[in-house]
Amino acid sequence: xxxxxxxxxxxxxxxxxxxxxxxxxxxxxxxxxxxxxxxxxxxxxxxxxxxxxxxxxxxxxxxxxxxxxxxxxxxxxxxxxxxxxxxxxxxxxxxxxxxxxxxxxxxxxxxxxxxxxxxxxxxxxxxxxxxxxxxxxxxxxxxxxxxxxxxx
Numbered sequence: 001x002x003x004x005x006x007x008x009x010x011x012x013x014x015x016x017x018x019x020x021x022x023x024x025x026x027x028x029x030x031x032x033x034x035x036x037x038x039x040x041x042x043x044x045x046x047x048x049x050x051x052x053x054x055x056x057x058x059x060x061x062x063x064x065x066x067x068x069x070x071x072x073x074x075x076x077x078x079x080x081x082x083x084x085x086x087x088x089x090x091x092x093x094x095x096x097x098x099x100x101x102x103x104x105x106x107x108x109x110x111x112x113x114x115x116x117x118x119x120x121x122x123x124x125x126x127x128x129x130x131x132x133x134x135x136x137x138x139x140x141x142x143x144x145x146x147x148x149x150x151x152x
Contacts, residue, residue, distance in 0.1 A: 002056050002057060002093070002144065003023075003024070003025065003056065004023060004025065004054060004055070004056025004057070005020060005021050005022070005023055005025070005053050005054060005055050005056060006020075006021040006025055006028075006055065006056065006057045006058070006059060006131060006134065006135065007019070007020060007021075007031075007046075007049065007050065007053070007055045007057075007058045007059070007131075008020070008021075008028060008059050008060075008061075008127040008128060008130045008131025008132075008134065009046070009058065009059065009060045009061065009127055009130070010061050010099065010123050010124075010126040010127040010130055011060060011061065011076075011077055011080050012036075012123065013036070013076075014035070014036055015033050015034065015035050015036060015123045016033065016034040016036065016042045016046070016123065017030075017033050017122070017123025017124045017125070017126050017127035017128075018030075018031040018032050018033070018034070018046070018049065018124065018127050019031055019124060019127035019128040019130070019131040020049075020053060020131075021131060021135060025056075025057075025135055025138065026135065028128045028131035028132045028135060029128065030121070030124035030125060030127065030128050031049070031124065031127070032049075032124065033121070033123045033124055034046070040083055043083055043084055043087045044087070046084060046087075046088075047084075047087045047088050050088050050092060055092060056092065057092065057093050057094075057095065057144060058084070058088075058092060058093070058094045058095070059094075059095050059096075059097050059130060059131055059134040059145065059146060060077060060080070060081055060084075060094060060095070060096055060097070060130075061077075061096075061097060061098075061099025061126070061127070061130040062074060062077055062096040062097060062098055062099055062146075063077065063099055077096065078149055081094050081096065081149045082149065085149075093144060093148070094148070094149070095134070095144055095145060095146035095147065095148060096146050096147050096148070096149060097130060097133060097134045097137070097145055097146035098133075098146075099126070099130050133145075134146060
């Protein structure tokens with residue numbers, strides 16, 4: 001299995017939540033939120049984070065309907081991943097992982113912990129949940145979790 005930090009991304013129309021793993025790929029923590037002002041926004045910031053933290057793998061949440069069917073949001077994610085891949089270049093795998101209910105799980109987790117959190121923090125928590133799920137799947141499978149955009 002590839003070693004190094006992983007970046008988790010919860011992509012939305014208004015904000016992108018980011019989470020980061022430790023270098024051994026065991027623990028996921030919230031990193032930041034990028035507020036978008038237009039299409040293709042945030043790609044430069046993400047590319048800088050990839051460089052700064054020497055990211056080995058990127059996991060992007062793939063929104064599916066509860067039935068597992070791809071919708072309009074899935075198509076937006078594919079476009080975003082294509083642009084991100086072009087921006088960061090080859091060599092860093094970008095994997096799409098099921099993110100169904102990650103935002104509602106983040107909201108529930110914050111509420112259960114007695115925390116009142118902003119929308120920006122919810123996006124970071126959702127990215128953390130996406131990354132935690134991917135890290136857990138890596139451990140179970142012994143390989144990268146999710147699918148490449150070409151596999152969909």
